[in-house]
Structures are given as structure tokens and as C-alpha cells.
Amino acid sequence: MLIRDILKEKGRGISFEFFPPKSEEGKDSFLAVIRDLSAFNPLYVSVTYGAGGTTQDRTYRTLKWLREETDLTVMSHLTCIGATQKAIDELLRSYMSIGVDNILALRGDPPRGVPDFDPLKGEFKYAIDLIRFIKRYNFFSIAVAVYPEGHQESPSLEKDMEYTKKKIDEGADFAITQMFFDNKYFYQFMERAERAGINIPIIPGIMPIGDIKKIIEFASFCKATIPDSIIKKMEPYQDNPEEMKKIGIEIAIKQCTDLRNNGVRFFHFYTLNKSDMVSSIVKVIGT
Numbered sequence: 001m002l003i004r005d006i007l008k009e010k011g012r013g014i015s016f017e018f019f020p021p022k023s024e025e026g027k028d029s030f031l032a033v034i035r036d037l038s039a040f041n042p043l044y045v046s047v048t049y050g051a052g053g054t055t056q057d058r059t060y061r062t063l064k065w066l067r068e069e070t071d072l073t074v075m076s077h078l079t080c081i082g083a084t085q086k087a088i089d090e091l092l093r094s095y096m097s098i099g100v101d102n103i104l105a106l107r108g109d110p111p112r113g114v115p116d117f118d119p120l121k122g123e124f125k126y127a128i129d130l131i132r133f134i135k136r137y138n139f140f141s142i143a144v145a146v147y148p149e150g151h152q153e154s155p156s157l158e159k160d161m162e163y164t165k166k167k168i169d170e171g172a173d174f175a176i177t178q179m180f181f182d183n184k185y186f187y188q189f190m191e192r193a194e195r196a197g198i199n200i201p202i203i204p205g206i207m208p209i210g211d212i213k214k215i216i217e218f219a220s221f222c223k224a225t226i227p228d229s230i231i232k233k234m235e236p237y238q239d240n241p242e243e244m245k246k247i248g249i250e251i252a253i254k255q256c257t258d259l260r261n262n263g264v265r266f267f268h269f270y271t272l273n274k275s276d277m278v279s280s281i282v283k284v285i286g287t
């Protein structure tokens with residue numbers, strides 16, 4: 001089912017993001033996590049796509065499992081940087097054949113360790129080019145990524161919003177944000193989006209912090225500020241994963257509760273293919 005219709009019909013709810021398991025052997029444990037989280041009736045679940053198509057086969061296989069073994073609405077992430085139109089066409093047709101009709105259209109990041117890679121020479125330069133391409137099929141509901149603190153390559157928040165608005169106008173039905181840990185960035189982003197005339201649903205991406213060291217490293221790549229107060233609270237528990245998770249759950253509950261109190265109706269959880277933290281959070285905040 002098209003997610004744009006689900007969002008309209010339900011008006012509130014949660015969704016979960018997964019990455020594709022490395023091997024066929026990961027299927028049972030992956031589906032066990034899916035079963036746990038299905039108890040919360042997610043609006044949809046999404047499967048990530050490795051930069052440069054590195055997980056193309058695995059992403060497809062995971063989507064197929066989900067289609068065959070569950071009734072969940074699924075969305076594939078899809079990056080276009082370095083891809084040809086022919087390859088994307090083949091992939092979209094394969095998605096159509098298994099009933100995957102929702103795509104998170106992304107540019108992706110240039111491959112690391114390839115110094116002479118020039119994204120502007122490719123057939124797709126930005127996510128907007130992929131959106132234009134996908135629209136032609138008249139089959140998919142399209143989502144895009146947005147960045148409360150601005151995308152790491154954007155020269156300014158104004159430019160960031162200018163390009164964000166352009167790609168949404170090209171045919172995005174809804175947007176999911178990059179993770180953020182201070183809600184002020186989300187609220188400021190929403191104000192900028194409103195001023196720019198953006199009126200599609202913008203769903204906050206919630207990353208429960210299970211390991212502060214890893215999140216600090218990840219956040220440094222994607223321009224997500226982690227408040228000192230969170231770092232100070234969590235760092236002493238680096239060698240106590242259970243306590244660290246407990247604190248991470250409390251922080252995410254506080255974040256989601258504040259968002260709810262400020263009118264947010266949809267939440268997208270980055271699950272990292274684990275159900276424990278997200279379940280504890282959703283049990284408290286509700287769906």
C-alpha cells in the first residue's frame with residue numbers, strides 16, 4: 001500500500017527502519033525482531049540500501065522476505081549516486097514485481113577511498129534526479145531525507161532549505177529526518193520548512209542511543225549534535241551496556257514525549273535491527 005495514503009488515513013503512528021542482514025542465515029533472527037516490533041502495528045517498515053548499491057541484492061532479498069512472510073507495508077531506501085538509469089530502471093521493475101511500492105529516494109554519499117570520483121559526472125547527481133526518474137513509473141509513493149541541522153555539505157541552512165524545497169516539490173509525499181538529539185533543531189527546521197511553503201508530513205527520525213561512543217562517531221559524519229548533557233550522562237557507563245541502554249531509553253522517551261507535546265504525530269525509529277530498546281520506548285510513548 002502506498003505510504004502517502006496510509007499517513008493520510010491514519011493521521012498518526014510509528015515506523016521502523018532496518019538494515020538488510022548480511023546473509024541468508026540472518027533471516028530467522030531478523031524476522032524474529034520484525035515479529036516483536038509488529039506488535040506495535042507500524043505504519044510501515046523500511047530497509048536501507050548500501051551506498052553505491054553495495055547492498056542492492058541484500059536489500060532486495062530482505063524486502064522479499066518481508067513481502068512473503070509478513071503483511072507489513074514496506075519501503076526501500078534507494079541511493080542514486082554513481083548509478084545508471086538502466087540499473088535503477090531494472091531495480092524499480094524488480095521492486096514492482098514483488099509489490100514494493102514505496103521508495104525513500106536518496107542521493108547517497110560518494111564512495112570512500114575513490115578520490116577521483118566525481119558525482120556531478122553521473123547520470124544522477126542529486127536525490128531530485130532520482131525523484132524525477134521514479135515519478136515516471138506512476139507506481140511509487142516517494143519519501144525524501146531531510147536534515148534538521150542542515151546536510152553536512154550544505155553551505156548554509158538557507159541553501160539547505162532551498163534544495164530541500166525543490167526536491168519535495170518534485171514529487172515527495174513525505175520526509176524523514178536525520179537523527180537529532182536536541183528537539184530545538186527539529187522545531188527550528190519545521191519553522192524554516194513552513195516559511196518555505198513545505199506542507200508534506202515530516203517525520204522525525206529517532207535514534208535510541210545504545211552505545212554513546214558509536215553514536216558520537218556516527219553523528220560526526222552526519223552533522224547531528226549530541227548535547228553535552230547526554231554525553232556526560234552516558235559516558236561513565238561505557239563498560240556497562242545494560243545501564244547505558246536504560247539511560248538511552250529514558251532519553252528517547254523524553255525526546256518523543258516532548259515532540260508529542262508539540263504536535264508530532266508520526267515517529268520513525270532507527271532500530272539497528274534490534275527490538276529491545278525501541279519496544280521499551282514505544283510501550284511508554286504509545287503509537
Ligand code: FAD
Pocket residue numbers: 047048049050051052077078079104105106107108109125126127128145146151152153154159160163164167176177178179205
Ligand atoms: P540530496 O537531497 O541530493 O542532497 C545532497 C546535498 O546536495 C545537500 O547538501 C543538498 O543541499 C545539496 N544539493 C541538492 N541539490 C543541489 C543542487 N542542485 N546544487 C547544489 N547542491 C545541491 N544513505 C545510504 O547510503 N543508504 C540509506 O539507506 C540511507 N538512508 C537514509 C535515511 C534517512 C532518513 C536519512 C536522513 C539519510 C539516509 N542516508 C542513507 C544518507 C544519505 O544518503 C546522505 O545523507 C546523503 O549525503 C544525502 O542524500 P540526500 O538524498 O539527502 O541528498
